[in-house]
Amino acid sequence: MLRVVIDTNVLVSNILSKTGAPARVIDAWRSQKFILITSEAAIRELQSTLEKLHRSKKYSIPDEDIAEFTDTLRKNSQPVSALTDMAGTIPNDPDDEKFLRWRLKGMRPSSSAETNTC
Numbered sequence: 001m002l003r004v005v006i007d008t009n010v011l012v013s014n015i016l017s018k019t020g021a022p023a024r025v026i027d028a029w030r031s032q033k034f035i036l037i038t039s040e041a042a043i044r045e046l047q048s049t050l051e052k053l054h055r056s057k058k059y060s061i062p063d064e065d066i067a068e069f070t071d072t073l074r075k076n077s078q079p080v081s082a083l084t085d086m087a088g089t090i091p092n093d094p095d096d097e098k099f100l101r102w103r104l105k106g107m108r109p110s111s112s113a114e115t116n117t118c
Contacts, residue, residue, distance in 0.1 A: 001034060001035055002033070003034065004034045004035070006025065006038070008045050010025060011026070012049055012053070014026040015050060015061060015066075015069060016053075016059055016061075030076075036077040036078065038073055038077045038078070038079065039079060039080050039081065043070050043073050043074060046073070047066060047070050054066070
């Protein structure tokens with residue numbers, strides 16, 4: 001089965017709008033079309049981002065929606081640790097190095113593994 005790492009921006013966009021490409025990606029995951037690879041650090045980053053948007057009053061994101069989505073991520077994704085050092089791999093956007101690290105951690109040892117990043 002396809003294994004996918006999803007950027008936090010895609011997850012946030014899904015919460016803000018239930019239409020569009022991010023929502024279709026999450027719908028596919030919820031329909032078990034692929035395995036979502038994530039980490040506790042990524043889920044905490046998502047939660048923090050959503051809480052900041054909520055506090056800014058720019059977006060109305062109920063606390064229950066944040067809790068439900070992050071709980072669903074914890075229960076229904078493949079967790080990986082974020083220990084691999086990828087420093088300097090993506091010089092133009094070093095914050096995204098963690099996604100590469102999680103992708104590599106989530107890959108199966110066999111060469112037939114499919115892992116994509118959204």
